[in-house]
Amino acid sequence: SSGQSRGKAERMFRLMDEFLKNDPMSLQKDIIHHVEFTVARSRFSFDDFEAYQALSHSVRDRLIERWHDTHQHFKKKDPKRLYFLSLEFLMGRSLSNSVINLGIRDEYADALAQLGFEFEVLAEQEGDAALGNGGLARLSACQMDSLATLDYPAMGYGLRYQYGLFRQIIVDGYQHEQPDFWLNFGNPWEIERVQVSYSVKFYGTVEEKASNGVKYHVWVPGETVEAVAYDNPIPGYGTRNAINLRLWAAKPSGQYDLESYNTGDYINAVVNRQKAEIISNVLYPDDRSYQGKELRLKQQYFFVSASTQDIIRRFKDDHDNFDEFPDKVAFQINETQPSLAIVEVMRVLIDEERLAWKRAWEIVCKLFSFTSHSVNPEGLEKIPVDLLGSLLPRHLQIIYDINHNFMEELKKKIGQDYRRLDQMSIVAEGTVKTIRMANLSIICSHTVNGVSRLHYELLKTRVFKEFYDLWPQKFQYKTNGVTQRRWIVVSNPSLCSLISKWLGTEEWIRNVDLLVGLREHASNPVLQQEWRMVKKINKIRLAEYIETLTGVEVSLDAMFDVQVKRIHEYKRQLLNILGIIHRYYCIKNMNESDRKKVVPRVCIIGGKAAPGYEIAKKIIKLCHAVAEKVNNDADVGDLLKLIFIPDYNVSVAEMVIPGSDLSQHISTAGHEASGTSSMKFLMNGCLLLATADGSTVEIAEEVGSENMFLFGAKVHEVPQLREKATSEVPIQFVRVVRMVRDGYFGFKDYFKSLCDTVEDGKDFYLLGSDFSSYLEAQAMADREFVNEEKWTRMSILSTAGSGRFSSDRTMDEYSKLSWGIQPCKCPF
Numbered sequence: 001s002s003g004q005s006r007g008k009a010e011r012m013f014r015l016m017d018e019f020l021k022n023d024p025m026s027l028q029k030d031i032i033h034h035v036e037f038t039v040a041r042s043r044f045s046f047d048d049f050e051a052y053q054a055l056s057h058s059v060r061d062r063l064i065e066r067w068h069d070t071h072q073h074f075k076k077k078d079p080k081r082l083y084f085l086s087l088e089f090l091m092g093r094s095l096s097n098s099v100i101n102l103g104i105r106d107e108y109a110d111a112l113a114q115l116g117f118e119f120e121v122l123a124e125q126e127g128d129a130a131l132g133n134g135g136l137a138r139l140s141a142c143q144m145d146s147l148a149t150l151d152y153p154a155m156g157y158g159l160r161y162q163y164g165l166f167r168q169i170i171v172d173g174y175q176h177e178q179p180d181f182w183l184n185f186g187n188p189w190e191i192e193r194v195q196v197s198y199s200v201k202f203y204g205t206v207e208e209k210a211s212n213g214v215k216y217h218v219w220v221p222g223e224t225v226e227a228v229a230y231d232n233p234i235p236g237y238g239t240r241n242a243i244n245l246r247l248w249a250a251k252p253s254g255q256y257d258l259e260s261y262n263t264g265d266y267i268n269a270v271v272n273r274q275k276a277e278i279i280s281n282v283l284y285p286d287d288r289s290y291q292g293k294e295l296r297l298k299q300q301y302f303f304v305s306a307s308t309q310d311i312i313r314r315f316k317d318d319h320d321n322f323d324e325f326p327d328k329v330a331f332q333i334n335e336t337q338p339s340l341a342i343v344e345v346m347r348v349l350i351d352e353e354r355l356a357w358k359r360a361w362e363i364v365c366k367l368f369s370f371t372s373h374s375v376n377p378e379g380l381e382k383i384p385v386d387l388l389g390s391l392l393p394r395h396l397q398i399i400y401d402i403n404h405n406f407m408e409e410l411k412k413k414i415g416q417d418y419r420r421l422d423q424m425s426i427v428a429e430g431t432v433k434t435i436r437m438a439n440l441s442i443i444c445s446h447t448v449n450g451v452s453r454l455h456y457e458l459l460k461t462r463v464f465k466e467f468y469d470l471w472p473q474k475f476q477y478k479t480n481g482v483t484q485r486r487w488i489v490v491s492n493p494s495l496c497s498l499i500s501k502w503l504g505t506e507e508w509i510r511n512v513d514l515l516v517g518l519r520e521h522a523s524n525p526v527l528q529q530e531w532r533m534v535k536k537i538n539k540i541r542l543a544e545y546i547e548t549l550t551g552v553e554v555s556l557d558a559m560f561d562v563q564v565k566r567i568h569e570y571k572r573q574l575l576n577i578l579g580i581i582h583r584y585y586c587i588k589n590m591n592e593s594d595r596k597k598v599v600p601r602v603c604i605i606g607g608k609a610a611p612g613y614e615i616a617k618k619i620i621k622l623c624h625a626v627a628e629k630v631n632n633d634a635d636v637g638d639l640l641k642l643i644f645i646p647d648y649n650v651s652v653a654e655m656v657i658p659g660s661d662l663s664q665h666i667s668t669a670g671h672e673a674s675g676t677s678s679m680k681f682l683m684n685g686c687l688l689l690a691t692a693d694g695s696t697v698e699i700a701e702e703v704g705s706e707n708m709f710l711f712g713a714k715v716h717e718v719p720q721l722r723e724k725a726t727s728e729v730p731i732q733f734v735r736v737v738r739m740v741r742d743g744y745f746g747f748k749d750y751f752k753s754l755c756d757t758v759e760d761g762k763d764f765y766l767l768g769s770d771f772s773s774y775l776e777a778q779a780m781a782d783r784e785f786v787n788e789e790k791w792t793r794m795s796i797l798s799t800a801g802s803g804r805f806s807s808d809r810t811m812d813e814y815s816k817l818s819w820g821i822q823p824c825k826c827p828f
């Protein structure tokens with residue numbers, strides 16, 4: 001009979017397929033239907049935003065159809081599944097990406113044209129889903145796209161923040177933060193699943209019980225909050241598969257506790273319960289520093305507990321014991337924030353499923369793969385024991401037990417080496433006793449991944465050296481990648497068509513290695529001409545954006561030189577600005593005939609500073625102060641412009657990256673674990689001006705260092721350079737810092753502490769010692785830029801060499817080497 005009902009279900013699916021037709025006529029009817037019945041506007045009068053809403057709902061229907069089929073297919077095949085846990089996902093907009101991946105973009109564009117709308121205009125109506133900070137969060141989004149496209153049976157889990165990353169506004173050159181009301185106008189890309197919800201417990205006490213002489217623990221919580229699922233379908237490209245990103249929102253628990261209501265204060269009881277929602281209210285805007293905040297820990301456990309319950313429930317639907325659990329389930333821990341999942345699985349297995357500790361531990365050790373994105377040991381997450389013990393009393397006990405067992409085992413191996421034992425312990429003694437989440441993650445995972453080869457070397461030799469010496473086999477790296485679907489097909493349609501034309505196929509959209517085929521045409525004048533045309537189109541789009549935003553008119557003949565990323569001292573936006581001041585100084589001190597030889601530049605900087613990061617905020621202000629002076633100097637004119645692009649986010653990146661000629665990735669060597677924007681610029685044929693750090697080392701191997709502008713100290717030179725009491729700082733550097741110090745750009749007092757960070761002897765990020773080679777690399781870029789033929793060739797070779805940096809390759813490597821999962825393709 002189950003066969004019968006399956007047959008019936010399949011017939012239903014086919015009917016559904018016939019229902020959702022994709023020819024322009026049917027799409028038109030469908031959009032109008034949604035205008036009338038979903039958006040509830042008159043079909044004779046609706047504006048662009050309402051049209052966007054109707055259009056999105058029409059697309060959503062098609063997504064849901066595939067998403068259901070994929071779900072059914074996975075259920076039927078029961079493959080090993082990957083669960084990707086991340087506290088942050090930077091998805092950006094969904095509309096264009098969805099219709100492209102569904103393969104019906106042109107049909108929709110036609111349908112809309114007949115209704116008098118333009119697809120691009122409606123796509124611009126959508127706000128960004130910015131549920132993350134920076135690189136780590138956007139990486140998760142790219143990886144979801146690849147997992148879906150490659151048909152992997154995967155699912156993402158995260159938090160549905162009511163407010164995503166703050167909006168940056170600039171007032172008088174200073175950054176101000178505004179809340180991101182991204183859900184205020186509805187979100188057609190999610191499906192609320194009120195029936196999928198779990199209780200998550202906090203606080204309380206642990207009681208020891210025994211049954212038949214076997215002891216066990218019962219956690220009596222002090223607070224219970226409900227987690228409700230919101231599902232976000234992620235469509236693959238060129239496949240029917242659409243996977244699920246499940247985000248949890250906090251709601252007051254349905255279980256009412258009599259006591260608070262019996263006191264008679266009904267109103268207060270209701271109001272108090274509503275406070276549960278604050279758990280998923282807002283994303284923490286600090287990327288890379290952890291400050292033992294209770295709400296942050298609550299967020300972590302909330303999402304981990306709901307996800308774990310969901311995963312175990314799904315497994316138990318089809319299995320009656322846990323023997324097969326590691327053969328059916330792989331967990332990926334994105335940085336340490338989801339690492340409580342390890343302890344939670346352990347807790348469920350021993351306390352709720354009542355497995356023996358030893359058996360539970362065996363299982364847990366086979367489940368988890370951990371990826372580190374950090375290079376700075378100081379930045380590693382440490383949770384105060386008091387905080388953890390009060391919020392999650394049972395978890396603290398389990399962590400202590402895991403640590404005890406580990407320490408005993410370690411002593412057997414290394415003896416009484418207390419320094420080493422101390423470094424490797426999960427529990428760190430000190431004035432504030434803390435739990436080291438990275439140690440917990442390494443000890444309990446079968447694989448520890450770096451995000452670039454250089455990062456892996458640093459993990460082995462510095463960050464996690466002791467663990468590498470103990471378990472070398474656990475350590476691997478999977479060089480990061482980005483999805484060419486979003487970063488070429490969606491964001492640079494002209495380049496996309498051009499590539500397909502010259503390769504004679506669109507297959508590179510699924511198999512990006514084919515881009516090497518462009519190499520043989522790199523010097524072809526016809527391709528070169530068309531290539532420059534595409535760049536021009538994208539520069540026009542960017543120039544228009546800059547003008548509407550800042551009122552500054554920029555010359556299309558200038559080199560567009562871009563640095564966009566979170567503002568951090570180690571990323572050295574300050575080096576960039578000081579270089580611009582140097583350029584300005586040189587232009588000012590030139591005679592007329594020399595000025596004619598200057599290669600015009602438009603320098604573009606964008607990025608957000610963490611709200612509490614004072615120095616980063618001063619860098620933003622300095623950028624504006626310098627821009628004010630330079631952009632209004634008649635001596636300079638079009639030779640130099642400095643633009644700060646406010647509120648940098650995914651959709652801004654989609655416009656800025658295709659329109660750049662040169663991009664900067666100039667972190668002090670050894671500080672950027674990978675860096676992924678470099679890969680997006682590379683795909684779009686922008687040349688890289690970069691230090692040998694993170695991903696750029698591997699990029700140079702692929703495109704050839706002669707096609708990049710590399711400069712600066714190498715990783716192994718950095719320690720010596722820092723130790724030198726005084727370094728050989730060039731006069732040009734002293735001069736530009738002095739200009740800022742002396743108030744040449746105003747705000748003398750305000751910039752003092754910023755200048756102090758690069759004073760000789762205190763210049764931790766080595767701006768001074770890298771300055772000469774930075775200027776040389778910049779001068780080299782100027783020389784190459786005027787040679788149009790050569791520059792275009794380098795640009796084509798950049799795109800041609802970008803294949804290795806697709807997240808498709810990264811996801812294949814993870815699947816084979818860490819997760820042990822295989823594709824599971826849903827039939828069309």
Ligand code: NBY
Nearest residue numbers: 135136288290373381451672673674675676
């Ligand atoms: O991850 C970034 C790296 O800086 C970048 O080099 C890399 O390309 C990217 C993807 O692998 N890291 C990042 O965005 N965030 C963190 O590393 C991080 C670390 C710790 C915490 C938060 C964010 N924390 O709360 O403890």
